[in-house]
Structure formats: C-alpha cells, structure tokens
Amino acid sequence: MTLKRLSAGGVGSSTVHLPVGDWTTVLDCLCARFPAIDRDTWLARMARGRVLDAAGLPIGPAHPYRAGLRVHYFREVPAEPRIPFVERILHCDEHLLVADKPHFLPVMPSGEYVEETLLSRLARQLDNPHLVPLHRIDRLTAGLVLFSTAPASRARYQALFRSREIHKRYEAIAPALPALEFPLRRATRLVPGEPFFRMCEAPGEANSETRIEVLERRDALWRYGLEPVSGKKHQLRVHMAALGAPLCNDPFYPELDGRHRREADDYARPLKLLARALAFRDPLSGTERQFRSALTLTF
Template identity: 40%
Template sequence: MPVDTSARAAQPSYVVLPQQSVHPETVLAFLIGHFTQIPASVWHERVDLGKVHWADGELVTPTTAYRPATRVYYYREVAVETKIPFQQKVLHQDDHCILVFKPHFLPVTPSGNFVNECLIHRLRIATGIDTISPAHRLDRPTAGVMLMTVNPETRHAYHELFTTDSIKKQYQAIARLTPDLLSKFQAGTLDLPVNWTVKNRMVRSTPSFLMKIAEGEANTHSEISLIAVKGDKGLFELSPITGKMHQLRVHMMSLGMPLENDTNYPVLAEKSADNFDKPLRLIAKSLTFVDPICKIQRQASCEGYDAEFINSSIL
C-alpha cells in the first residue's frame, strides 16, 4: 500500500454520479475521466489509501461498480500545505453568527495549496461546530472583520444583509500618493479629507483571477477618502457599496494609487511563496448591521492603520 504523505482536507467534498445510459463501469474510471486535471495515478492512490467512499462510509475500491445518481465522497489534498503564521480572533459568537478577525494570507475556505489552513477549518476545530460557513467573501491577502454563520436554518438571513445592502463595510488602506497629491501636501495646500466616488464597469481579465475596468454601464461603486498623509503615503478609508471581486484594489489603481504590497495590480507579480513581512495594505476594519435574528445593532472592528500615521502633522 502506498504511504500517505499529503495534507488532506478535514471535510470531504463530493460528486454526484450522473444518471446516464452510457457510463464507465467503475467509480474509479468515472473519477479519472471527470477530473481530468488530476492524474489517473493520483485517483488510484486515493482509492488504495481509502480516501474515496460512499455516504455511509463504505470504501470505494478499484473495482467498485458505477452507481448512477449516487454521491461519492473524496478529500481535497495537496502535497505540501503552507502554514500561515498568523491567528484569527473571535470578536463575537452566538447561536447564529460569529464575527471574527481574519489575518492576512489566510484563505476563508479551502483553495489552491490550502486545504486545512483556512479560516473555516480553524474555526470549526476551535469551536467544535461543523456548520460554520462564511456569509460573504474576503480575499486571502486581505485581513479584517468577517461575518460567519453558525445555524444553517438562519444562514439565509445573514446572506441577505449583503444582497440587500443592509450592512456597512468600512476598510482602511495604505498607498503611495500621486505626484499631484504629494506636491500639494508638501506645499501645505492639501485639504483633508479628499473624497472620491468611483463608479465603473469591472469584468474578468486574463488570467481569470484578475479584474479590469471595461467600457459600459457601471457595475461597481466605492466611496474612498484620503484621511491622513505621512511621507509620500496616504491613509485611506474605503466603503465598497457594491461587492465585486478585487473591487477596492482595482478602484485604488484607477485613481493612480495602487495599494502597497499588491502583487496583482497594476502588474501581476511572478508566482512565488508568500512574503509574510509584506502583507497587502488593505484591512476590513469594521462591519455594522442590525442582527436579523435578535434585531440588535452589532458593530465589530479591528485595529486599522491609524497608529502608523499618529505622528503625522496632518492626522
């Protein structure tokens, strides 16, 4: 039997075997044909190691017959999983939701090279609650406050806070000023705050995990304010009115001030290991909303970048 040296996800994924007249003879043959991005040798090894099973826990073997309209469970895994050296912090917890600080670099859910090093898995281990699920999205490079749901029966109520714009999201960011803003600051003629309303159309770029601004009707809206200056850098407050992927990063780039340590914009950096000393300078500082279950006003916040600008003569 092969030796298992990979990192395996704690929670299984599943695929439903299609109901069709022509199908492979075995489950293993289906998996190999369906997941073409995974080498056949990997599926053979997973089956040999007991990592593929039916809903009742019965293991799938190399000769297990195909069963139409049945779920087959398997585990995502990677050869080496990067450990994220930063910790999350629970800010509030009840029977329906958890407000938590997510550190930079930690993904919310399993993705890419991460199967167990993600916020969901860490929280499930820490609380013993397997039903924890994110109510919204926060990019892996971004730190900040996140709303997680606990009870599947009330999960939809928290999702609706975002779909109905019933929750206020406040971010902070650091970016190098444009030459015009910097010259005004140095001349003592920059009046703070400086405010921008940014509305444009954002679409998928190439590669597909990037976004770009395109012609057409606006589908994004952010309110951005420069509130402090220190040296040639500015401290910004950002409120995303809409919630497109990478919206704040692209909007800051469109103002000529891409975020400090952004490896995606304006130029995609070569793929490399995370530099934990240079996190993206973007943080989801606070969430404010009326709890849809108990009707209590909730506000959760984390430390932003204010302290770095305390000694600025402008702040």
C-alpha cells in the same frame, strides 16, 4: 432524503453524483471524471477512508459503479504550504462567528489551499462542519470575515449581503493624492481583465462604487478609509490604482509583478488593505451589531 454534511477534522467534503457511463467501478469513473487526479491518489484516499457513499460509508477500489451514485470525497493537496499567521475569533454565538483573518490566508478551500484556509482552521477548532462564510475577502487582504454557524438561520444573514444591508469599511495605505479633493466617490464599470484573475475598468454603465476618504497623511503615503457600496472582485484595489494610488505591496495592480505567484509570497510585505469594520441590524434580534478588527496597518 436529507443528507447530513460529512466532515473530516471539521472540514466538509466535496460531493459528486456519478454520470452515466460504462465504467466498472467507482474508481474508474472518478479517474475519468477528474483526469488531473491520478489513480494512485484516488487509491490512497480510499485506503484512508476519504471517499464515502451517501451513507458515509467508505468506498473501496472494487466498489461497483452506478449512475447517479452520490460520492463524497475530501480534497488533499500534497505538501500544502503552512501559512505562519494565526486567525482570531472576535465573536461566536449560536448563529454567527466573526473572525479576524490574517494576510495571506485564504477564506475558502480552493486550488492549492485546503487545510490552510480560514474555514478549515475554524471548522477544526470549533468542531463545526456547518460553518459557512457569509462573504469573502481576498487571500492577501486581512480583517473581518463573518460566518454562519447554523444552517437554520443562515439564509436570514445571507439576505443582508444580497440586499446590501451590511455596512463594510476598509482601511488601506497607498500613495498620497494631493491633487484630489476628499471625500470622493469612484463609480465605474468593472470587467474581467488579463490574465483571468485580474479586473479592470471599462467604458459603460457603472456596476461598482467606492467611497473614499483620507484618515491620515504621512508625506508620500496616506491612510485611506474605503467604503464599498458594491462588492465586485478586487474593487477597492482597482479603484485606488485607477486614481493613481495603488495599494502598497499590491502584486496585481496596476501591473503584475512576480509576487502574484504563491511561491513568491513575501510575508514581510503584506498588501496594505484591511477589512476594518462591519455593521448591520441583526435580522433575528433586530439589534444593531458592530464589529471592528483588532489588526492594524503599519506604514
């Protein structure tokens, strides 16, 4: 059986197949499987029709438990913060959407963000529950994000990223590096650091590479052009910090500061990193496609 993806307001549901157990109701099973979500929260979701069976029909508190039952539910975050910046659609056709993401807005629902994400906003705006990002950029990074708008052609575009056939270009503002000669190449091994959400360079064979050039020099700060050959987490931020030029307003590198917590977001101090351009040969039409962000980084 092929299941149509369910949505609420354009936002796709999460799905769980109930495990083997001795629960009486679906509600009992969900409470045991997700201990961080209390029973009253599940009851409230059920009352609003936000817990569904495989056919898309509402599941109530008395619905009998059955191992293997497919249950769809919609994540909610109480008092989710409103991010006061607006995304912009630069291109949209039957296969692709290109959006300009503002700083601070996550691409995908995760953790404390569900509705206030680029995917959720665009899915609601276009009424397209099949919208899927083909890649991601950090919440604190601004710029281009490419989405698939149709499941039938999605794999062709995803393959471009796996085979590194997408040319990505970033801009950043960071301290001057007058002692170095540009353009230069930074190739190092990146591994998880401490805390868990940071990355760090480590000895060993390189698994990341960035090409770096200087676009503009202004006394103590320069504008850099960054081209990631690989796509490791936080790669550009780690490489620049390792060179001695951490990106302006970076709360993670070279050291953590208080702004790594969401409640400490300072909207007047965005991370000076912008996904400026994307270029690739379209796998369907064979034409060369180029997209450029309309956003800018200011010194």
